[in-house]
Amino acid sequence: MLLFCPTCSNLLTISPLAGxxxxxxECRTCPYQSAIGTPIYSRRTYERKEREDIFGGAGAWDNAQKTKIKCAKEGCNGQEAAFYTVQIRSADEPMTEFYKCMTCGNTWRQNG
Incomplete structure (x- = not known):
């Protein structure tokens, strides 16, 4: 919790009293000082937001391109997958490819 000086609006710091x-x-720019008599704290609870898919939700795969690739899931004989590429790391790293098997619906990713 941040507290600000009522006279000059600068940030107040905590320091020991002279005794x-x-x-x-105390304020570091003006002579304002205030003794702390009771504990100062603030507790807030935040509502959790509904989590949504980062890459477009349920319709993300509707317009994705398709390619011939073997499914990464054991036991699936799928040979076609929808894919898209995203730059999720720094610019000097290759793009990451996300795949979804058209047979079983399994999703996986490969770093380029």
Missing amino acids: GGSLRL
């Missing part, structure tokens, strides 16, 4: 033992909030 020791207690703490105070």
Whole structure:
């Protein structure tokens, strides 16, 4: 939690009082000081957002190109898969290819 100076709006820092033992909030740009008498904390709970597919949701594979490739899943004899490529790493790394088997629906990826 950040607290700001009421006179100059700069960030307040926590430092020990001159007598020791207690703490105070002080501004580093103006003479403002305030003793901390009670614990200062803030607790917030956030709602979790509904997670959606990053690459387009349910319709992501509708317009994908198809290629002849063997399915990566054991026991599947699929020889065709839909695919698309995405640059998910730095620019000097090759693109990543995402595949979906047209026979069993298995998805996998390969780094180029």
